[in-house]
Amino acid sequence: MTQTATLQYDLLINDQWRPAAGGDYFDVENPANGATVARMANAGPADVAAAIAAAEDAFRYGPWATMPDADRGRILWRIADLVEERKMELGRLESISNGRPISETSSQMLVVASYFRYFAGFCDKIQGSTVPTDRGHLNYTVRVPLGVVGQLTPWNHPLMIASKKLAPALAAGCTIVLKPSEWAPLTPTEIGNIALEAGLPPGVLNIVNGFGPTAGQALASDPRLGKLDLTGGTETGRAVAQAAGRNLTPLQAELGGKAPVIVFDDANLEDAVNGCAFASFVASGQTCIQGSRAVVHRSIYDQFVAQLAEKVSTIRIGDPTDFQTQMGPVVSKPSYDRILKYVQVAQDEGARVAWGGKHPAGAAYADGYFIEPTVLADVRPKMTVAQEEIFGPVVCVIPFDTEDEAVAIANDIPYGLGCSIWTRDVARAHRVAREVVAGIIWINDHHRLHPAIPWGGFKDSGYGREGSFDFIHEYTAPKYVCVRVEPQGFDWYATTGPGQRLN
Numbered sequence: 245m246t247q248t249a250t251l252q253y254d255l256l257i258n259d260q261w262r263p264a265a266g267g268d269y270f271d272v273e274n275p276a277n278g279a280t281v282a283r284m285a286n287a288g289p290a291d292v293a294a295a296i297a298a299a300e301d302a303f304r305y306g307p308w309a310t311m312p313d314a315d316r317g318r319i320l321w322r323i324a325d326l327v328e329e330r331k332m333e334l335g336r337l338e339s340i341s342n343g344r345p346i347s348e349t350s351s352q353m354l355v356v357a358s359y360f361r362y363f364a365g366f367c368d369k370i371q372g373s374t375v376p377t378d379r380g381h382l383n384y385t386v387r388v389p390l391g392v393v394g395q396l397t398p399w400n401h402p403l404m405i406a407s408k409k410l411a412p413a414l415a416a417g418c419t420i421v422l423k424p425s426e427w428a429p430l431t432p433t434e435i436g437n438i439a440l441e442a443g444l445p446p447g448v449l450n451i452v453n454g455f456g457p458t459a460g461q462a463l464a465s466d467p468r469l470g471k472l473d474l475t476g477g478t479e480t481g482r483a484v485a486q487a488a489g490r491n492l493t494p495l496q497a498e499l500g501g502k503a504p505v506i507v508f509d510d511a512n513l514e515d516a517v518n519g520c521a522f523a524s525f526v527a528s529g530q531t532c533i534q535g536s537r538a539v540v541h542r543s544i545y546d547q548f549v550a551q552l553a554e555k556v557s558t559i560r561i562g563d564p565t566d567f568q569t570q571m572g573p574v575v576s577k578p579s580y581d582r583i584l585k586y587v588q589v590a591q592d593e594g595a596r597v598a599w600g601g602k603h604p605a606g607a608a609y610a611d612g613y614f615i616e617p618t619v620l621a622d623v624r625p626k627m628t629v630a631q632e633e634i635f636g637p638v639v640c641v642i643p644f645d646t647e648d649e650a651v652a653i654a655n656d657i658p659y660g661l662g663c664s665i666w667t668r669d670v671a672r673a674h675r676v677a678r679e680v681v682a683g684i685i686w687i688n689d690h691h692r693l694h695p696a697i698p699w700g701g702f703k704d705s706g707y708g709r710e711g712s713f714d715f716i717h718e719y720t721a722p723k724y725v726c727v728r729v730e731p732q733g734f735d736w737y738a739t740t741g742p743g744q745r746l747n
Contacts, residue, residue: 251282253429255291255453256436258298259446265290270426270455275343275573276564276612282341284429287454292421292462295450299392299419300468302447309389309417313368320364320414322442323435324357327403330438331357334403334431339564342399342428343572343613344527346565355693356407362695363411366716370416372723380730387720389417390494391470394463396484398475399428399575400530405475406432408699408710414448416719418470421450423463425476427575429453456480467491471719474498475532478633478658478704496708496718498532498700500633501661504654505535505690506676508647509543511666515688517551523664523690524639525559525617528574532705533662535639535690537623537630539653542643549621549641553599556617561604573613574636580613583636587618590629595620595640625653633659647672651679660702664690683709 252269254261268286273279287295303309308316327334335350372385393413397406402424413420424432436451452459464472464487471494474484478500488495505523507516523535540548564572574580587601600616603609615637623630623640630640644650654663663682667673677685683701686692693699698709708718 250280251430252284253282253433253453254285255287255295256433256449256451257291257295258302258450259440261436264288264454265294270453272341272427272429273576274340275575276340276614278611282430284426284433284453287423287452287459289458289462291454292423292452292459292466295421295452296392296394296463296466296468298447299421299450302445303389303391303419306419306445306447308419308445308448313370316415316417317364317367319443320360320367320411323438323444324360324364326438326442327353327360327407327435328357334434336565337430337434338402338428339572341430342402342530342575343564345567345569345572347567347569348527349564352401352404356403359404359407359411359695363415363716366412366713367415370716370720375724380728382727382729383724385722385724387717388723389470389720391418392468393418393420393719394466394469394472395420395422396460396463396472396474396476397422397424397432399425400527400532402428403431403435406435408695409473409475410435410449411695412710412715413473413719414444416716418719419448419450421452421463423452423454423459426453426455460484461487464488464493465490467493469493471496478706481706496710497706498661498708498710499704499706500659501532501534501701501705502537502631502633502657502659503533503535503662503664503682504537504539504680505639506650506654506663506665506680507538507540507544507548508650508665508667508669508672509541510668511544511688512668513544513547513551516666517548517555519664519666519688519690520552520639521555521559521617525556525571525637526691528571528615529617529637529639530574530579530635531691533684533691534635535664536634537653538639538641539644539650540641541650542645545641545643549598549619552639552641553619556599556619559617561614561616562608571617571637574615575613577613579636580615583615583634583638586629586632586634586636587620587638590620590623590627590640593627593629594622594624595627595629596622598641600637625656631657647676651676654680654682658704661705662686662691662701664688
């Protein structure tokens with residue numbers, strides 16, 4: 245399709261689309277050609293405060309938290325149906341704003357729908373428990389929603405990551421203020437229209453687009469939040485944690501990563517090469533669990549590098565709205581410059597470019613932020629590119645000799661989010677999975693996702709887990725109720741008799 249007009253979105257506050265109080269808008273750029281594809285209302289602190297007030301009123305006085313649980317579930321199921329019906333439109337909105345191929349973005353909408361369906365099923369299954377203490381008392385808990393939830397979401401999987409947060413929070417009965425990334429805000433904003441069409445009551449979902457230092461800071465630092473949920477870079481996570489900490493706002497943070505792809509000498513080499521290519525270059529390498537380090541047994545190292553270079557040389561780079569495209573541009577000029585600088589630093593430190601490493605030649609790529617899929621060989625574990633998150637289409641290939649060395653290399657980074665292990669040895673696979681410090685381990689696979697799995701990491705990759713039934717508990721809290729059932733009363737100040745109590 246051809247973009248014929250610039251889209252425009254206002255802020256969604258209390259069921260109404262409205263301009264920002266200051267009247268400002270910011271542009272969204274298509275990274276494939278530099279064209280402006282949308283104008284977004286630019287929220288300031290006053291707009292964020294109004295959105296939080298609307299969410300607070302909706303939680304206190306609206307029907308969402310108190311309606312029959314099954315009715316809440318039906319609305320979430322309807323959101324899932326609408327996302328699935330509009331998957332091509334939504335996929336295209338992502339492709340023109342973050343550069344991911346439409347073959348990826350449109351198919352990812354089915355994952356989005358699956359999250360809403362999965363958590364819709366939990367709406368009427370959020371239950372407490374009884375607590376045995378003594379025969380004179382009945383003790384039980386009920387789980388209650390946390391209230392207004394602030395959500396800060398990234399640009400690399402705009403609607404999928406937003407939905408991973410929206411679906412459980414809505415299922416729990418919370419109300420939400422969502423601040424998408426300014427780089428690719430189209431689908432997380434369009435979900436507002438879908439939610440309204442599905443019957444979500446006023447004020448339950450509010451969407452405020454804007455920039456991190458203004459809208460993001462205002463949201464993170466508001467004391468009215470019952471919870472703050474962030475997916476973003478590690479440095480952003482540190483700043484957000486400081487803002488939330490001043491108000492003791494509970495924070496969940498899924499941050500950066502530097503996932504190793506560990507390939508042992510007994511692995512199916514073709515399978516491992518194909519898996520590494522996918523892990524490293526899907527979404528142009530712009531994922532938190534990107535396979536950014538291929539840690540390969542020395543006996544197959546040279547062959548692996550050669551086959552990986554040959555494989556990625558066939559990846560079709562191009563217009564992200566073309567279904568034949570397999571890899572699009574990176575999201576922005578700052579990202580483009582940063583990634584190419586990392587490639588140069590790697591060469592300065594002694595790495596070798598086995599494939600890629602530059603802007604592709606040709607007029608079709610002239611105006612976009614395209615970078616060839618890049619394979620860096622002869623990388624040492626302490627090199628800059630092996631330690632820092634590049635967040636682009638670059639994989640470092642590092643040799644190892646022993647199982648213990650592979651684990652040591654995998655763990656010798658500040659992050660602990662994802663890891664894949666490629667081997668035919670079942671016992672080895674489980675041993676290495678046990679020893680690698682990562683929240684998500686795949687064996688002979690990579691980036692396999694489902695709403696039922698807990699997603700999150702250790703160290704600088706953040707804390708908390710998204711997905712699974714446990715995630716419902718992240719948006720609710722237990723309330724304890726104690727009922728005296730014994731007929732005999734008590735007198736705390738009595739000196740004798742059965743009325744005394746001990747606590």
